[in-house]
Amino acid sequence: MIDRSIACMLVTHLPVKSEVRRYTQLRGKPVIITESYGSQNLVLDSSAEAKGVTAGMTLAEAMARCKDASLIQADSPYYNNIFDKLLKALELRSPAVEKSGLGCAYVGLEGLEAMYGGEAQVIASLLQVAPAEFNPRIGVAGGKFPAYVAAVTSRGGRATRIPHGSVSTAAFLNGLSIGLLPLSWANKTRLHRFGIHTLDQLSSLPEGTVQAQLGTEGRKAWLLASGIDSSPLVPHRMQQVVEEHLTFPSPTTTWSPILTGLGTLLGRAFARSEISGRYVRTASIESRVYRRPPWVKKFGFKEALGNKDKALFAMKSRLDSVTLPGPLEDMRLTLTGLTGESGIQSNLFSDVRKQEQLKEMMRQLEALLDGKPPIYQLKEIEPWSRIPERRQALVPFDP
Amino acid sequence: MKPGTVDPDAQLRLLNLPVPIEVIEDSVGRPAAITIPLAINSGLTRLSRLAQQQRTNAKIGAQKITAINDLWQVNDEWWREHPVSRRYYQITTQSDRRLTIFKDDLNGNWYCQKGE
Numbered sequence: 001m002i003d004r005s006i007a008c009m010l011v012t013h014l015p016v017k018s019e020v021r022r023y024t025q026l027r028g029k030p031v032i033i034t035e036s037y038g039s040q041n042l043v044l045d046s047s048a049e050a051k052g053v054t055a056g057m058t059l060a061e062a063m064a065r066c067k068d069a070s071l072i073q074a075d076s077p078y079y080n081n082i083f084d085k086l087l088k089a090l091e092l093r094s095p096a097v098e099k100s101g102l103g104c105a106y107v108g109l110e111g112l113e114a115m116y117g118g119e120a121q122v123i124a125s126l127l128q129v130a131p132a133e134f135n136p137r138i139g140v141a142g143g144k145f146p147a148y149v150a151a152v153t154s155r156g157g158r159a160t161r162i163p164h165g166s167v168s169t170a171a172f173l174n175g176l177s178i179g180l181l182p183l184s185w186a187n188k189t190r191l192h193r194f195g196i197h198t199l200d201q202l203s204s205l206p207e208g209t210v211q212a213q214l215g216t217e218g219r220k221a222w223l224l225a226s227g228i229d230s231s232p233l234v235p236h237r238m239q240q241v242v243e244e245h246l247t248f249p250s251p252t253t254t255w256s257p258i259l260t261g262l263g264t265l266l267g268r269a270f271a272r273s274e275i276s277g278r279y280v281r282t283a284s285i286e287s288r289v290y291r292r293p294p295w296v297k298k299f300g301f302k303e304a305l306g307n308k309d310k311a312l313f314a315m316k317s318r319l320d321s322v323t324l325p326g327p328l329e330d331m332r333l334t335l336t337g338l339t340g341e342s343g344i345q346s347n348l349f350s351d352v353r354k355q356e357q358l359k360e361m362m363r364q365l366e367a368l369l370d371g372k373p374p375i376y377q378l379k380e381i382e383p384w385s386r387i388p389e390r391r392q393a394l395v396p397f398d399p
Numbered sequence: 400m401k402p403g404t405v406d407p408d409a410q411l412r413l414l415n416l417p418v419p420i421e422v423i424e425d426s427v428g429r430p431a432a433i434t435i436p437l438a439i440n441s442g443l444t445r446l447s448r449l450a451q452q453q454r455t456n457a458k459i460g461a462q463k464i465t466a467i468n469d470l471w472q473v474n475d476e477w478w479r480e481h482p483v484s485r486r487y488y489q490i491t492t493q494s495d496r497r498l499t500i501f502k503d504d505l506n507g508n509w510y511c512q513k514g515e
Contacts, residue, residue: 376412386473387483388514393411
């Protein structure tokens with residue numbers, strides 16, 4: 001088994017911490033962040049002050065338990081943006097950073113100890129990546145799952161290290177809940193019904209028995225509970241992004257100021273030095289909507305675009321069929337997929353296809369007119385002739 | 400189809416065939432006024448023009464030629480049974496239309512022709 005060293009950086013309750021960072025008046029108050037799933041409003045996250053409220057609970061139930069809580073509609077683009085900034089900062093410290101859901105990232109530590117002068121210095125450097133109010137916790141182990149469990153069991157701003165080796169890892173996992181395993185809710189419920197509540201209870205069962213009951217997911221869970229996790233660290237691929245933002249003077253639902261704003265943002269973005277002489281493949285616009293969840297619209301261009309006018313034309317034509325969810329308060333434009341080349345892939349057999357289409361069209365016309373259709377093709381006969389009627393003629397069209 | 404006959408669908412349909420017109424000549428044989436079929440004047444296609452000519456044989460009144468912009472002679476195919484000898488004029492009529500007409504030197508008739 002490869003001797004690896006992986007750190008898991010965990011920022012718990014990232015949505016709530018992000019909102020408190022944005023609206024400081026929420027600090028120390030009960031906050032519930034809700035997200036709509038169809039007709040249902042569910043709790044995405046809640047602050048420690050919102051007693052009895054947990055993620056996944058319906059809003060009605062949450063309000064019954066905590067009447068004084070401030071309700072906030074989830075702003076997922078904002079949370080993702082904040083977490084991406086954290087990932088970027090982590091990538092400045094290690095070349096191997098894997099994003100694993102909102103608030104959780106794995107960092108490969110191989111080779112960093114010598115650079116920082118020891119493992120403790122590396123961990124201290126990782127803890128400094130996030131602002132103090134995010135209070136990150138870190139777990140270090142030989143695999144991703146034990147590192148995650150170590151991070152979960154750490155206190156905020158602290159780190160826990162599990163000695164390498166499956167035996168010591170299994171010993172660390174003893175007594176911890178099976179709720180930590182990446183299992184479906186149905187399988188976790190089944191394990192609880194079997195009386196298996198902790199990781200050591202699961203690992204004490206024969207591997208085949210667990211697999212027989214829960215399938216491949218069960219076998220993976222058994223290995224993790226036994227302290228064996230050989231899943232590779234897949235570095236997060238960070239792409240270059242160009243962002244521009246504006247706030248509307250007042251929330252607007254009419255397209256005229258929105259398109260004007262979009263044109264302004266595109267003008268600013270294409271004037272940036274990062275994009276100079278390059279082309280853009282994708283774009284997205286995000287807007288906060290008055291008393292509604294944020295609105296996000298993504299655009300993938302058929303060919304990479306190199307200037308504002310072409311991008312505006314392409315985006316405008318797609319927005320024609322869009323219905324706005326409500327008054328937009330601001331607009332953030334993000335250009336991604338920057339490339340140095342632009343081109344269109346043409347069809348090698350386009351002539352053949354065109355010929356087939358023409359033949360089909362003639363067949364249909366023949367059937368419709370019950371005879372040969374009066375369709376002719378212009379042919380050059382004697383284009384050099386001084387006599388005009390000798391130069392060109394119409395011949396019956398036969399593809 | 401009998402051997403030796405030609406399928407009408409397979410025949411070439413020549414474009415820009417000359418259309419007979421009436422021209423009043425001046426003392427030196429140059430065109431001075433022109434009477435053209437209504438269908439040519441209205442800009443119809445050849446097929447619909449012929450159909451309309453057959454139906455009505457309508458013509459607009461004589462129009463004075465205000466300018467001869469260009470003229471040239473075409474003598475060709477003299478080795479064939481029906482040689483070609485035409486004197487072409489590019490003219491402007493009083494209604495400010497530019498037309499290309501020619502006089503067939505062999506039969507003395509005038510024609511209007513596109514494609515020049």
